[in-house]
Amino acid sequence: MVRTYLLLAWTWLRASAQYPGPLITMAIGSFAVNMLDVAAIWVIFEHTRSLAGFGLDEVMFFYGTSSMSFALSDMLFGNVDRLSQHVKAGTFDTILIRPTSAFVQIAVDRFGVHRFGRIAQATVVLAVALPRLDLSWDRAWMIPLMILCGIVIFASIFTLGGAMQFLLTDAPEVANAFTYGGNTLTQYPLSVYGGELVRGVTFVVPLAFVNWQPALFVLDRQDPFGLPYWLRFAAPVAALALAAVAMLAWRAGIRRYRSTGS
Amino acid sequence: MIEVERVGRSFTVGRRRARRTVHAVRDLSFTVEAGEFVGYLGPNGAGKSTTIKMLTGILAPTSGRVEVAGLDPTRRRTALARRIGVVFGQRTTLWWDLPLRDSFELIRHLYKVDQSVFRSRLEELTALLDLSAFMGTPVRQLSLGQRMRGDVTAALLHDPAVLVLDEPTIGLDVVSKAAMRGFLRRLNAERGTTVLLTTHDMGDIEKLCRRVMLIDHGRLAFDGTLDDLRATAPGEESIEDVVARLYTGRSTTHAGDGLDTSKD
Ligand SMILES: Nc1ncnc2c1ncn2[C@@H]1O[C@H](COP(=O)(O)OP(=O)(O)OP(=O)(O)O)[C@@H](O)[C@H]1O
């Protein structure tokens, strides 16, 4: 599967290299647009020294980890929630006759350099924020793990959104609320939101495990909502559970695929 | 090689109050042995493409059992893909923006075809289908006939035991059509590849198919040899008239002759 993904990605990259202009512009555009988010955080900290109990560097840490997970997930799997385009155009039929996973083929479809713009931005933010936090390794080891769990959680949500589109071809908007919405939500410490919402994203849609819970461990903070301490280490379990649900939904979706008349 | 047993497929269409069920295929049964060349006929909307999609694992049947090359297409879709070739005349299975050469190279990897086997096979196919001039052209820039030849090549690179084609001669000029037919006949005769094709061109049927199956409103209305087919309507001159009579239940050449042979 990984080999197939890399092979297809490489083929698409080479094909897109013939017309690099628009894709590079798109990459730079998404870099710039996302940098505006960072500017917004700076503006907030012009007027205050802490946001819901966290300082500028810590908020940048939340922003950077969420963005990194989302950017990598979007690069690798974001195309899955554009499934309805393939379904409507009938091109999904041709994906199903190939001897390899439909999921991989959809995820990698039209892979191009434009998918790297967000990653560059997240890297810059983390490269600035991390040294200023002055973390020691007995806590910082969690960072790669939390980014990985974040990738899996966002990928699962992309997949759930895609699976829905087998039934409703107008579903992308609903799915976007969870993916792009989830990204925006986790870019700030969850303490800026109400307790109800936070319990929801902890126990229902596990967005709290993208970065909030593990970050409480990394930054060695009290949970403002008083949730149990072990939740800080539960990200892998939450990510795998969501991934399992997403996989089942995807399979069920393919079985319900109706193609188009021809 | 292909076994279809009491297969049905329905679609729910329309929203809310206008919701209704379309039975695209109902209670369909047939068997195709290895090495056969079968034409699958039927009027527009009869359920031909739907059947083909069930044979290739694209659509799951709502009822009944399908087995192709010993596998259940819905459950073992990717394993089956290695053993069959599929061509949709209406829609390319190639990558729209990639040059033909890259598409074929990708297929070699995806189907895990051995490098040397691939080389000789590609050489043979490009010579037979006269494709070598277009190898560097992106698929979207190919004409319909060129693209179709590319699609047939792509479907055969892994040397499948069964080839399923949905309207492979649609839109081809007389010369290309003849070339395509000659190619398919040789493939069936020399390699023993089992072929099932749908078409609206009776020339395909007369020149290629030893056996004809005719489907109407999702049900099998006829299954037999070309001679059997002619015998169903003795008065008709051409095979086209015979088939038209089966489709409509009336003669199209002798107006008013209302013998119903198709409906059961
Ligand atoms: N995805 C779908 N959703 C709803 N109805 C469908 C779908 N696909 C096919 N149908 C319906 O099923 C019936 C059979 O369609 P199918 O495409 O199998 O016909 P066909 O025999 O291939 O016709 P043609 O010769 O025109 O290609 C038609 O009534 C069609 O409207």
Ligand SMILES: [Mg+2]
């Ligand atoms: Mg059809």
